[in-house]
Amino acid sequence: MSTHNSKETKSILNAVRTLGHEPVWIRDENVCSWIEDGSVRVSPRVDVLVNRLLLTKSDQQLEDLQLAALYEDTVPVINPPQAVAKTLHKYRAGAKLAAAGLPVQDAYFGRSSRTFEAWPEYLPDEAAHKPTIGTNGRRLSIVSPDEAVGARIADRRSFVQEFLEGSDDRPSDVRVYVVGGEIVGAMRRHAPEGDWRTYVALGGEVEGVTDQLGRAPSRLAVEATSVLGLDLAGVDLMPVDGEWYILEVNATAGFKGLFTATGVSVAPHIAKLAIERAGGSIGASEVTDLESTLDDSVPGCKPPLADEREDDVLGYTTRVRLSGRDGTERAVAKSDTGAKRTSIDTELAGRIGTGPLVGTMEVRSGPGNGTEAQPLVDVDLRLNGQWRTITASITDRSQMTYPVLLGRDVLEEYTLDISRTVEE
Template identity: 75%
Template sequence: MLGHEPVWIRDENIASWIEDGRVQLSPNVDVLVNRLLLTKSDHQLEDLQLAALYGETTPVVNAPEAVANTLHKYRAGAKLATAGLPVPDAYFGRSPRTFEDWPDYLSEEAAHKHTIGTNGQQMSIVSPDDPVSPMINDERSFVQEFLDHPNERPSDIRVYVVGDEVVGAMRRYAPEGDWRTNVALGGDVEGITDELEERPRQLAREATRVLGLDLAGVDLMPIDGEWFILEVNATAGFKGLFSATGVSAAPYIAQLAISRAGGSVDESRVTELESTLDDSVPDCKPPLVEGGDDEGVLGYTSRIRINGRSGAEETIAKSDTGAKRTSIDTDLAGRIGAGPLVGTTDVRSGTGSDTETRPLVDVDLCPNGRWRTVTASITDRTEMTYPVLLGRDVLQAYTLDISQTVEEE
């Protein structure tokens, strides 16, 4: 909408190679906007390296080094404190022995948080007499001074900064009976951009700058006339901001990226677009299925490649339009390290009324040279001829010709 071509970089379309001493990237872009949601990633370091890889040759909005500064909440707080910015007192330890000393440093109630997390999940309020673990669900944690807001209903302020400018601010209210103000948890929002005073604006810009970010959602709270920085979020969403203020951060982020690449935009067009938030799937999303050798045709049986977390194999798969979901044999799943486990599904056994609970895992399948990620069920297929059954979740992208078959050599 601003006159430049967007490219959505995802696992489905990213590749890189080193040729004659030069790093090549595909897709090749003029500037990268780093919106990796690392707090929900199982491979944070690996994913962060993707942005760093682009950073070798390309300007990056929200550079990976800055995101690394922000990802660990306690470290971000330490960096802000070192720069002289006001943050709540906090305590961090990596063993039960060291962690139990936190009441010596925080005498009142504290918020027990993930060091790396999002949306306020699994946070709790603890008192000095409570047993508190340095882990929350096998992830590192810390405790932070609990700032009790003077209002009856807990609230804080989210300020959205793009390129050293405040594009919007909102007050976030906790849901009934809760103290967490995250919009994702059902909190209410109220636009306050126009009435926000200069001190919180200044703190939001300084916090973004100290952490090296180009854009951020900065959470603030005033206590007895003094402002504190609660958190800085490198990939803060802006649906809540839009619903509260009627202003979308998206055109301002795009404008920043375009200017970083040496391009230009019509300022009036940015202002026009701020009043619209289009959350439909963009046309630039790379397709799951692209290219291929046989015009998208699969046979009754097909030779496929299947990839897991620890290996890959080539095998024969049977097509079954009566099956909703693809399934793979237990032994094959073990050999390739199929995963991660993403849930379970109940499948009716044969013609009876009994059901079988099967684990669901993500695997990469390549029929006819076309890779796609599939959530497959795992079951014992040792009594079956073929270790993989392709269900409608895969077959819907192909034309099926049941006269075509392949067999093991």
């Protein structure tokens, strides 16, 4: 189950196929459930589910977790929803590990400005200020006790955590990948020049250290994964004065960097765990033969992103349907090849609850050189029998005849017949 197009997801599905089983890619485009005569059905049907939902980048985390929970009622789930939920909140995960007696950094969490400002009483030195839910090291900063630090980072709750410094001149940590209670590989991540964050997504360099890992960090990685109830995880560790600390546990950790550093792909190990959890059997040599490659080609099981089109021709005006978080509405849209991007009237966008906000665009505002910023949002659009997600601008079209204007971002895939219109 993965709604994102990551190399890791593709490689796991391809590994399942190579190991002789039928992979199914569960996405928004093909999943549904219904209750009939007291029985709950979920489609597509599977024998085991690998939960690869990237919840740190989702604005519907509870909704996504409940989708995985629907499957959990009937089949084994690799990385169960409850375990992922505990791990998702970084402070909660740290508290869980600390309660189990595992070494973690000191930290402080408060939900109001008043309670949060007391953090220097508990962390008197420099600390890392982090969102409680986040990924790839973005929006992290180092703060001192005399700084004013808020209880939020952007729209996320935040916490502060003891800032650990290793013995190396260049900041580094160790990422260990655990699958089914076994260590698949480990890499040391070095921060980019002038930075303290070691994330590969931010330019960190990696080197394989699987053979040099040692007993203590190996034990910590496996125990941390187990304490949080995960079947697979990337565990980040750091040694300080000879003692190892658990920095973070990631339920949906990427492993492209690990493959670069070690030449070992985690994908066949995850596929093996899933197949065995469903009652199958895979030989160790089969996995070993596969782990030296990372097949991230698009698997044949990827569901189509849209229905078959009813017609490849659009008219000067066309009936469309728009869907947001608060509802779906029908509208008549005008085609405009002079517009780069599709736009939606402000009032219509508000009624259906478009979003999330993904940026802004500058457009001319009447005569002269003046411009104005228009918000850009994601919205689902049904056009000629086809659903697709587009990024549209929101503008006041109350003085216009049509509440939706179709720009070249949509029109480029169709033939335009301006003699074709629909009744308004």
